[in-house]
Amino acid sequence: xxxxxxxxxxxxxxxxxxxxxxxDRLLExxxxxxxxxxxxxxxxxxxxxxxxxxTIKARSVTMRFKRNGQDYELNLIDTPGHVDFQYEVSxxxxxxxxxxxxxxxxxxxxxxxxxxxxxxxxxxxxxxxxINKIDLTHARPDEVAEExxxxxxxxxxxxxxxxxxxxxxxxxxxxxIIEHVPDPGGDPKAKLQAMVFDSNYDDFRGAITYVRIxxxxxxxxxKIRFLRAGTEHEVVELxxxxxxxxxxxxLSAGQxxxxxxxxxxxxxxxxxxxxxxxxxxxxxxxxxxxxPKRMVYCGLxxxxxxxxxxxxxxxxxxxxxxxxFEFEPETSDALGxxxxxxxxxxxxxxxxxxxxxxxxxxxxxxxxxxxxYEITDKRGEVHEIHKPQDVPDPGxxxxxxxxxxxxxxxxxxxFIGPVMKLCQERRGIQKSxxxxxxxxxxxxxxxxxxxxxxxxHDKIKSCTRGYGTLDxxxxxxxxxxxxxxxxxxxxxxxxxLSIVCNRADADRRGRAVAKRLKKEIERHMFEVAVQAAIGSxxxxxxxxxxxxxxxTAKCYGGDITRKRKLLQKQKEGKKRMKAIGxxxxxxxxxxxxxxxx
Ligand code: GTP
Numbered sequence: 001x002x003x004x005x006x007x008x009x010x011x012x013x014x015x016x017x018x019x020x021x022x023x024d025r026l027l028e029x030x031x032x033x034x035x036x037x038x039x040x041x042x043x044x045x046x047x048x049x050x051x052x053x054x055t056i057k058a059r060s061v062t063m064r065f066k067r068n069g070q071d072y073e074l075n076l077i078d079t080p081g082h083v084d085f086q087y088e089v090s091x092x093x094x095x096x097x098x099x100x101x102x103x104x105x106x107x108x109x110x111x112x113x114x115x116x117x118x119x120x121x122x123x124x125x126x127x128x129x130x131i132n133k134i135d136l137t138h139a140r141p142d143e144v145a146e147e148x149x150x151x152x153x154x155x156x157x158x159x160x161x162x163x164x165x166x167x168x169x170x171x172x173x174x175x176x177i178i179e180h181v182p183d184p185g186g187d188p189k190a191k192l193q194a195m196v197f198d199s200n201y202d203d204f205r206g207a208i209t210y211v212r213i214x215x216x217x218x219x220x221x222x223k224i225r226f227l228r229a230g231t232e233h234e235v236v237e238l239x240x241x242x243x244x245x246x247x248x249x250x251l252s253a254g255q256x257x258x259x260x261x262x263x264x265x266x267x268x269x270x271x272x273x274x275x276x277x278x279x280x281x282x283x284x285x286x287x288x289x290x291x292p293k294r295m296v297y298c299g300l301x302x303x304x305x306x307x308x309x310x311x312x313x314x315x316x317x318x319x320x321x322x323x324x325f326e327f328e329p330e331t332s333d334a335l336g337x338x339x340x341x342x343x344x345x346x347x348x349x350x351x352x353x354x355x356x357x358x359x360x361x362x363x364x365x366x367x368x369x370x371x372x373y374e375i376t377d378k379r380g381e382v383h384e385i386h387k388p389q390d391v392p393d394p395g396x397x398x399x400x401x402x403x404x405x406x407x408x409x410x411x412x413x414x415f416i417g418p419v420m421k422l423c424q425e426r427r428g429i430q431k432s433x434x435x436x437x438x439x440x441x442x443x444x445x446x447x448x449x450x451x452x453x454x455x456x457h458d459k460i461k462s463c464t465r466g467y468g469t470l471d472x473x474x475x476x477x478x479x480x481x482x483x484x485x486x487x488x489x490x491x492x493x494x495x496x497l498s499i500v501c502n503r504a505d506a507d508r509r510g511r512a513v514a515k516r517l518k519k520e521i522e523r524h525m526f527e528v529a530v531q532a533a534i535g536s537x538x539x540x541x542x543x544x545x546x547x548x549x550x551x552t553a554k555c556y557g558g559d560i561t562r563k564r565k566l567l568q569k570q571k572e573g574k575k576r577m578k579a580i581g582x583x584x585x586x587x588x589x590x591x592x593x594x595x596x597x
Contacts, residue, residue, distance in 0.1 A: 004064075004071040006254040007181045008212065009128075010079045010092055011412070012117055013102035014110035018132040022102060022164035023061070023076060029170050030063040030074065032242060051198040059198070060210055060256050062240040071088045072178060073358040074445040075256040077212075079116070080193040084345030086473060087247075087292045091272050093119055094288060095212035095256060098126040098181030100173075101152065102426065104137035105131045105161075109436055111408045117152050126181050129154040130173065135163040142529035147437040175578060186253030190222070192216035195285035195564075199266055201321045206243075207263035210256075211275055214286065217252035218259070218275070227274040227285040233261035241387075267323045292324040294342030295347055295403060295474075296453055297386045299330055299367035299496065300356075301338030307362050308337045314360035315339060318352060325352055331579060334496040335365055335481070336591045340387060346453055351370075365590075367496055373452045374401040374477050391484035396536040400482040403449040403473040406431065407456075410442050415464040422459055426451035427502070446475060450500070485510055485539075487517065490530040492581040497593060506532075510540040513593055520589030528583050 012141070013019040079092040085273040091097070099120040120127060129148050131141045132214045143368045144157035160176055162169035198210035218224065218238060225232045237248035240257040251257045259502075261328040263269060272289040276282035277539055302311045330340040343349040349369060356362060372386040375400040377392060385391055407428070411419050416433075420443065423430070428445035435441050447456070452472060453461075460468045485506050487497040497517075501509055510532025521544045528544040579585075 001517050004073050005178075006073045006075065007073045007098065007124075007177055008077065008096045008254070008256055009100060010077045010120075010176060011100045011102050012079065012113065012120055013132075014104070014107070014112045017080075017102055017104040017107065017110075017113070018164045019102060020302050022130075022162070022170070023078070023131060023169045023296060025164050026074070026076065026174070027063060027243065028059065029167065029174060030065040032061070032063040032065075035107060052435070059243075060241055061243045062256065063174045064242075067178065068176075073172075073255070074177065077256065080260055084343075084348040087290060087344075088198065088271060089116060089381070090119060090123075090288070092121040093125065095195055095197045096123075098121075098128060100128050100130050101148070101154065102130045102132050103144055103148060105133045105141045105144055106136055108140075108144045109151045109410065111410045111442075111469040112415060114151055114408055114410070114442070115471040115473060123562070127152075127154060128173075128176055128180060129159045129484035131159050131161045132164050133168050135159045135168065139245045143437060147440065149433075151442065153275050156560045167401050177269065186213070186215040187265035188215075188217050188252035189216040190253070191283040192218055192275065192277050193286065194218065195286050196226075196269065196271055196273045196275060197273060199269040200265050201282075202260075205260050207261070207266050208260045209261070209263070209269050209275075211251070211259055212256045213253050215253050216277075217250050218414065220247075220251040223278045224259070224261070224275050225278045225282055226270070227276055227282060228289055229268060229270055229273055230270060232278045235259050235261055255566055260514070266320055269282065269323075289543075292344055293372075293474075294324070294374055294386075295449060296343045296369050297343055298343075298349065298369040298373065299332065299335070299338055299340060299349045299387070300327075300353075301332065301335040301365045301367075303363040303365050306383055309358065311339065311356075311362050311364075313363060314356055317340070317359075319353060322352070324348070332367075332495050332496040333492075334585070336364075346457075361538050368499065369453055371403055371448075371453055371502060373403075373482070376401075385500075388484055388500045389493075391434065391498075391500060392482065400480050402475040402480050404446050404475045404477050405449050405452055407445045407447050407470060407472040408442055409445070409460060409468055410436065410440065410471050411438050411464050411468040412442050415468060416441055416443065418463040419460060419468060421458075422463055423447060426456060445471075447475075448480065477516060483534045486533050487500075487513055488529075488533055489517075489521075489583050489585065490529055490537075490579040491531075494580055494581075494590075496590065498513055503534075506534055507539050514540045514542040516593050517589065518524055518544055520593065521583070523547045524583060527581075 011019045061076050065072055077096055079089045079090050101117050131144055134141055141161055145159045146322050147154050148154045158175050162173055175535045193214040193216055195210040196209055196211055197221055200208050202208055217597050220235055220238055222235050224583040226237055237247050237260040238251055274285040302308055319325050324344050327339045327341040329340055371390055375383045375385055375397055378398050407417055423445045428447040431444040433443050457470050460470050481503045482500055483503050484501050485501055486493045514530045514532050521528055525547060527546050531540045532540040
């Protein structure tokens with residue numbers, strides 16, 4: 001009698017290098033899903049993911065089959081490929097013993113492959129280099145194997161060559177996985193210890209918790225304890241994804257699967273938490289628990305004030321499914337009632353916004369995104385700042401710190417010049433430059449996240465004709481010469497228009513916003529001053545002149561119906577006007593200024 005052998009692995013790949021297609025072929029070759037049942041891209045089940053072509057949430061799938069008389073259980077743990085979800089990637093890697101490093105035989109190594117491959121190595125995973133799309137007529141597998149050696153240190157002779165599309169080489173890849181990836185081991189009789197690596201929300205069953213069992217066994221009906229959350233629950237169902245949910249009686253050491261415990265909100269399930277037995281004497285918590293950190297914030301306001309409660313409902317629904325997204329009510333003089341929202345990164349922000357628009361059909365005004373800042377005040381207290389208007393006055397600031405990220409950019413060498421220029425303009429500090437192969441280089445820069453957040457990725461794409469790829473990871477906070485720049489209208493600060501910028505940029509940006517706002521503000525009976533200021537120091541000023549004649553005087557004394565019509569019209573116009581002191585500014589004007597800043 002030979003017990004089932006287990007292999008837990010993930011696929012690391014740059015977008016479009018064929019991760020989903022390879023997952024499909026593995027399911028097919030192991031007989032987990034028949035060819036007839038095979039829909040393409042089985043693992044990406046969110047419509048939005050399909051649209052964007054990015055795997056947002058990790059999933060796992062279990063494949064059971066027999067080879068040479070031996071039973072195997074292969075667990076493929078799907079990892080998100082984007083930097084915003086780095087924390088989730090790291091939790092998924094912690095559940096694997098092996099990683100397939102999948103590289104497109106034509107495109108070669110890209111920035112995301114490098115970042116995630118190093119993460120896998122840090123987790124001590126067995127790396128299997130795989131070259132995909134060898135069926136392409138312009139495939140260049142030999143050169144790509146060399147690039148992989150230069151950038152990732154893999155042995156060209158060990159590269160498994162496959163076509164996920166035709167299935168060529170995929171059976172051999174399964175042999176390689178079985179041979180090289182170690183069995184997870186772990187004592188099924190020991191005290192239960194399992195890692196939570198993902199969760200999602202099911203409208204009928206509540207939270208579904210994805211776990212990898214390190215040691216011990218969990219059984220249906222048993223009581224469990226989440227060690228970090230400190231909560232206890234009964235397991236009402238457990239099982240594995242094949243790829244449909246298939247319930248089982250137990251999961252034991254080495255296995256990957258799901259638990260359902262009647263948990264009503266995803267915010268009660270923490271990725272990275274450890275599951276053990278209830279009571280005072282559980283197993284040790286597994287290392288590496290960390291809260292996902294929101295790095296990018298923006299305000300979301302319904303463009304029609306009436307939609308406020310609809311927007312709140314929609315945000316609540318979204319956060320049930322995605323606890324890494326947070327929001328709280330915010331009031332702005334300029335934009336009325338809305339919400340301050342925190343995201344893991346820019347892509348995460350775009351995804352949430354798109355979901356809001358698709359699912360809730362609410363017209364939104366979004367304020368310019370800003371990163372999380374740290375400020376030490378004169379009393380030595382440290383503050384985390386999520387919106388520019390919360391930055392204290394200059395006299396109260398001892399030190400102003402901003403997040404710095406390390407960016408890897410991979411480019412054909414014709415484009416090194418433009419990319420270096422761009423990174424320098426964004427206050428980047430070059431760390432290294434390496435050649436991956438003839439004609440392809442990797443540039444490494446430390447750049448303030450605030451400079452990356454706006455549009456660095458798009459700019460790199462456009463200055464490299466689409467060939468450059470960018471990835472980044474957090475380095476930490478560093479002091480910088482930053483200031484809060486305010487916009488004042490007739491002496492009153494307009495909260496939604498405050499920004500944080502480098503002192504050296506403040507004059508230029510202040511002048512630009514003041515000019516634009518001047519153009520958008522209608523004339524009043526009096527002069528309107530638009531100023532940009534740092535603390536009490538004005539750095540730019542524009543004046544909207546007063547109306548020359550009192551045109552409203554014409555309204556008086558006319559016939560009554562005409563007067564009513566005018567009043568009605570005024571009222572409708574009012575709805576869209578916001579008062580800053582005694583100055584009325586249309587919401588359109590604010591949006592015009594915000595959308596360009
Ligand atoms: P994301 O889900 O966007 O991260 O992409 P992915 O890495 O999962 O890539 P996906 O499997 O969606 O494949 C990207 C494209 O490459 C699709 O159009 C596939 O049909 C194609 N593709 C994948 N594998 C192969 C292959 O072996 N040969 C050829 N010719 N095309 C392939």
